[in-house]
Amino acid sequence: QLFQDYVETNRDTAQVEARFEARLEETQRTQIRYGFRNDQWLIKHHGERKATKIMARKRELGLTIPDPEFPGDEDEKLFFVMVELNMDDIRELRRVTQIEMQGSLDADGVKAFVEAGGCLDGKQHLSIEGLSGATGMKTLANAIGTAAPSGDAEKKPGKGGKGKKNKKEGEKETTPPKVVVPDTxxxxxxxxxxxxxxxxxxxxxxxxxxxxxxxxxxxxxxxxxxxxxxxxxxxxxxxxxxxxxxxxxxxxxxxxxxxxxxxxxxxxxxxxxxxxxxxxxxxxxxxxxxxxxxxxxxxxxxxxxxxxxxxxx
Known part of the structure; x- marks a missing residue:
């Protein structure tokens, strides 16, 4: 998500930081809603007389936090309560808060990553691994089994400078039969x-x-x-x-x-x-x-x- 913000804001770190703080605050509010309730919720579920006793007890135990909806108002508190979770509410919360990757890279953003020396530059990775240059590429080819035959392995041409004649067109290439070795x-x-x-x-x-x-x-x-x-x-x-x-x-x-x-x-x-x-x-x-x-x-x-x-x- 930070990378997406970085691209969308044209690499403006101040805006990226602001977006991150906004998401963090929203996450904290979501967590608060699922662990704490206000006085009206307690009155609705327990009645005014019992809710008053519960709120007094919560204050004594320190089970209160400031209500983020009313910053600076010390009288507005949220009380920690044991609530029965509703799975439908949890699924809805997950759907609403799920991060969806939207938007696309512009030309400048792509260039910043794939240009020479960027994090997606193949040569940069090869140089880090010590595989740059002809020697490194040969080592890599040998490691993955795609190396071309060396000069010693190639058949040298015969006398008169003429090499071995190519097979006639249409002639099938035959492989030597496998020798079956009996078990000892x-x-x-x-x-x-x-x-x-x-x-x-x-x-x-x-x-x-x-x-x-x-x-x-x-x-x-x-x-x-x-x-x-x-x-x-x-x-x-x-x-x-x-x-x-x-x-x-x-x-x-x-x-x-x-x-x-x-x-x-x-x-x-x-x-x-x-x-x-x-x-x-x-x-x-x-x-x-x-x-x-x-x-x-x-x-x-x-x-x-x-x-x-x-x-x-």
Missing amino acids: PISEAQGLLARVLKDANNCRDHAFKLRPLALSSDLIDQLKACAVKLGHQADALQNLISKGKNKNKNYADLIAEVEDITKHAKERVDLAKALIRASEKPAKSRSRSNREAAGSEKEAAKEATTAPDPAHA
């Missing part, structure tokens, strides 16, 4: 390690989520056992990777164990998700009764109990 055993082991750690965290997470649910203690124990087993396998994988083992035979037995425990872990996580979804259904979706929901949880818990424990697999 150690890189595959690194990917498997990440998946094992993720599955272990998933088991622990769902074991924690099942704690508030009744009849889920057996499934919680099995999820924890899966997480422990996966943790041991992750340690074994990490040990082989750190030793630089890069042959398939080094990981064959361990990969088979990982696939087996991962399968058991997925079954129990899926069962845990089903129990959690059943417990989160709203009351309206349970068409029969709460006993049916409890029965489904019992069946799920029974299935989890009868399933083989991966910790002893």
